[in-house]
Amino acid sequence: MSLLRAKIQDVFNEPACEKNRGKDAKARKEGCSKPLTPGAAAGGCAFDGAKIVLQPITDVAHLIHAPLACEGNSWDNRGAASSGPTLWRTSFTTDLTELDVVMGQGERKLFKAIREIKEAYGPPAIFVYPTCVTALIGDDIEAVCKRAAEKFGLAVVPVNAPGFVGSKNLGNKLAGEALLEHVIGTLEPDDAGPYDINILGEFNLSGEFWLVKPLLNRLGIRVRACIPGDARYVDIACAHRARAAMVVCSTALINLARKMDERWDIPFFEGSFYGITDTSDALRNIAELLVKQGADPEILGRTEVLIAEEEAIAWKKLAAYRPRLEGKRVLLNTGGVKSWSVVHALMEIGMEIVGTSVKKSTVEDKERIKQILKDDNHMFEQMAPRELYAMLSEHKADIMLSGGRTQFIALKAKTPWLDINQERQHPYAGYDGMVELVRQIDLAIHNPIWCQVREPAPWDCQPTVREELPRTKSETATLHVVQEIAGTTAGNFGEC
Template structure:
């Protein structure tokens, strides 16, 4: 536990984070996020963050050493996609019980589980995740993993990020530390070249990485490792031989990028593949870093030619949507890199941003938003559901882009909504991704269902029923008899 505490403190003192450097020593010890509320760690604990970063490594077996409930749903993890292996979506857990805890059988059960996975699936590596229970009872995960690796002849990687140590963001960084200590640099590739790069913090949500990789292929740039989206264990083990790196989400793996630069001289920059301008700028910076590391300068010219060609195609496709979307108002309720990159992307086609959440954004992200929007009046740290509903029901936005947790607020306010977070069904990265994002916004706003649901209900707009007078003496007599009978029944049995 002392080594774990030292590792956590090292992450808190991350020197590559400008926000962290601006704190005093006391504030730095508190980390990047608010402390967890006891009993409310599910979905936001360090274990969850570590598993989010590592699980998209597709050919690895991910073993959770914990009671059954800690495993959750492996199949639907964040919508990350794989071009091949599906082992990463198979749930492996030691299913620790109360009897195992009392009798001290945790380590024995873990060793047995590793052996069963090796015999049944033969993966190139096994990642082992302790959680709160197994960390508290003192199971020596690292010793078991070391012994299993020697016994079975394959890497068994301990990921020391039990939930109680901190937030999901901290778990992201602890996962990066596990890769640095046990994976990266353990295999020497025989095909390293001057155009190899790493992409860090890209999760391949809905296949977004597959929209970017063809652009790099056309430039002759090889992605040595995309961590973690659609990654393979061997690729990550060889990642130390890349010449440059791009950080897609700095809050997740900034420590990994910095330490790879220190150990193996791999320069990195932070960029985004959301939007036409940002995609072009990312391609330029990749080429420039490669040239600084010894690549042929002619790649700069080829990059500009590719950018000009792809931008022309994208703007031509977007021209059809501009008259339909120009001036439309968007409320963006997300965070992180999307809080500024998507803002920039939408403003490029004339869409107005009425608000963007910065709950999970860094100081650098907030500064970018201020530069893009020219003020900070449209930034909000957190908006309560009641406030979101009021804003949407008063028609201050034409559509809300957010995650699934707030979709029903938009639907209740009878406002179009589009999923922009990890559960989304469409890829929005790169030039083609930007066109797809605009197309989905257009479909959502102009869906004819909204005209129907905003109309009054049929029972609220029926004309009043006019009581007709009896036209003959017999009709009047019959009506009088019915009224007398009803009055008699009411006297005998009371009103209903």
């Protein structure tokens, strides 16, 4: 536990974070996240954050050493995609019970579970995650993992991020520490080249990195490791031989990028693949870093040719949507890198940003928003559901882009909504992804259902009396019979 405490303090003291450097020593030790309130939903715990970062490593078995509910609440909580192995979709847990805790059988049960996974699946590695229960009872996860690795001849990686130690963002960083300590640098590639790069913080949600990778392939740039999206254990183990790196989400793995730069001289920059301009800038920055690391400068020219071709194609496709979306107002209730990258992307086609959340954004993210929007009046740290509903019901936005947790606020306000977070069903990265994002926004805003749901309900309409048409003798006789049976008088029914 003392080692874990020391590791947490080290993660809090992040030199690559400008905001962290500006604090005094005492404030730096407290980290960036607000203290968790017992019993309150805090947006995920450290265990959840570590699992989010590591689970998309597709050929690894992820074993949760905890009671069953811990795995049930965290398994497959992001829509990452795999181009091959499916082992990461299988749920493994030691299913610790009260009797195991009382009798001290946790470590024995963990060792047995590792052996069973090895015999049944033969993965290249097993990642072991303790949670609150197993950390509190003092199970020595690292000792068990070390013994199992020696016994079974495979990598068994302890991921020390029990939920009670902090927030989901802290868990992201602890997952990066586990990769640094136990995985990266443990294997040597036999095909290292001057055009190898790492992509950090890319989760391949809905397979969107597959829209970017072909662009890099056309430039002769090889992604040595994409961490964690669609990753393989061997690729990550050899990631220390890359020549440059791009960080997609700084709040998650900035510590990993910095320490890889310190240990193996892999320079990095923070960028985004959302939007046409940002995608082009990312490709340029990658090429420039590689040239600084010794690659042939001719790659700079080839990069500009590729960018010119792809931008021309994308803008031609987007031209059809501009008349329909120009001037439409967007409310972004997301965070992190999307707080500025999506803003920039939507403004490129003439849409107006009425607000963007910066709840999970870094100081650098906020500065980018100010540069893009020219002020900070449209930024908000968080907005209560009541305020969101009031803003949407007063028609201050034509569409809201957010995660699934706030979709029902938009639907109640009868406002179009589009999922922009990890549960989304469509890829939005790269040039083609930008076209897809705009297409989905257009479909959502101009969906005819909104005209119908905004109309008054039939039971709210005032009845109207219509002039009675002349009846034939047979109709009059029939009506009299009905009146006698029902004991009522005839009436006319209105309609909306």
